Amino acid sequence: MNQHPPDGPIDAISIDCLIFGFQNGSLEILLVQHGEGISKGRWALPGGWIKYSESIDESANRILRDLTGVTNIFLEQIKAFGDVSRYPTKRVITIVYYALVKPENYTLHAGFTAADAQWFPVDEVPTLPYDHDQIVAEGITFLKEKARREPIGFNLIPKKFTLLQLQALYEAILGQRLDKPNFRRKILKMNFLEVCKEKQTDVSHRAASLYRFDKRKYERLKDKGFIFEL
């Protein structure tokens, strides 16, 4: 650990981030356009090198922060990708993280080697270089599974939301329609949603109640053996 500068890169290992957002009723992914190097001009997953002085989790957080200005968000490792020829110029193994953010909270600003940064709906993602297509595909599968069994969806919508918004989110993630009354009943029965006093505004129909995800309640239930399952 001493023969390297602590903030130097370990150039055999990189981090790539799958950043999911929910906008206009569909699930989106954040891509950056390379401003230099062999993939100049192409869209790819935001990524970077791990430094000697930081853990891989810290590294992922730093890279994401530098690319989006976002801190303190839901960020978790998926797995490592390490085919021999996945990266053209040398042997690089990459560790993939995914994050869930609310796009409206952030203004994108391309930094470092990125010429641009932009959201793409998951079904309109262009062909990506390296093995990023494979990473995106596996990441979406991973997210679907995860979202079904852990209440992570709340990271994608505003703090206060209507049940229909929540339902629309899950329909987008899972790729299937859900029955409205049944969805309401199921999710309310879980007992970790709290009704706000406020109601929806600026809608041209009956205003729906706003709800809030009560993380404490959820944690307490989980400790007692409750398992979220959509």
Added chain:
Amino acid sequence: MNQHPPDGPIDAISIDCLIFGFQNGSLEILLVQHGEGISKGRWALPGGWIKYSESIDESANRILRDLTGVTNIFLEQIKAFGDVSRYPTKRVITIVYYALVKPENYTLHAGFTAADAQWFPVDEVPTLPYDHDQIVAEGITFLKEKARREPIGFNLIPKKFTLLQLQALYEAILGQRLDKPNFRRKILKMNFLEVCKEKQTDVSHRAASLYRFDKRKYERLKDKGFIFEL
């Protein structure tokens, strides 16, 4: 990729293997005793370095094969572990794989830098060096989740098995008792088990039917949307 000998090690990244077996009614893990180096004499997870010429999956398979003589088994990546100080002498990130094997099929032979290799019941695993305790703990959690939602348990028992054997396996993995008639009903209803004509032999009671896991049937069901769940 050219400035390195293809079979040289990438010494910033290693592979560690969590090899699960089912024996004497309990879930066990394979450990090796280090024969040299700073951890000489201590038990730890079998692991090794990734070579420039092999993918990480191939690497895991090779390491496992060299340590156990086993090929062609269920082997899958869990995730990477990369805390800064997880390894004492230098910065090493490790990618962890897990495998499910039938211990009775293999004779352990310690190789390479290992002085010995031995099975330990999961609740009798000694304190391990590095972050291997954490890896084992996370790995067991991972296995529990996985076993509940994918029919991987069949890799731990003989091709032909009784329903009670299968139940005992799941009780060991999940760490809870299951009701016999209900377990039978549930698993048979899934329709991917096939009754063999044979029955159990050498038992001093009514012989149970032997069953076989029909992978083809399972795959067909899965394609139709069926989801295995314990």
Added chain:
DNA sequence: ATAACTTATAGTACATTTGACTACAAGTGA
């Protein structure tokens, strides 16, 4: 003001699944 429309929210009825059981069958060995 009222009708038409949209979404919210409540409720119903039926099928399926789960969980805790009981009962009986089929072997073994004393």
Added chain:
DNA sequence: TCACTTGTAGTCAAATGTACTATAAGTTAT
């Protein structure tokens, strides 16, 4: 033949899932 062990089938109430219908509470057009 009886006691004992394990295998296998079945029962029943409770909980859950699924496909609906119905009504409430607003908005907008007439």
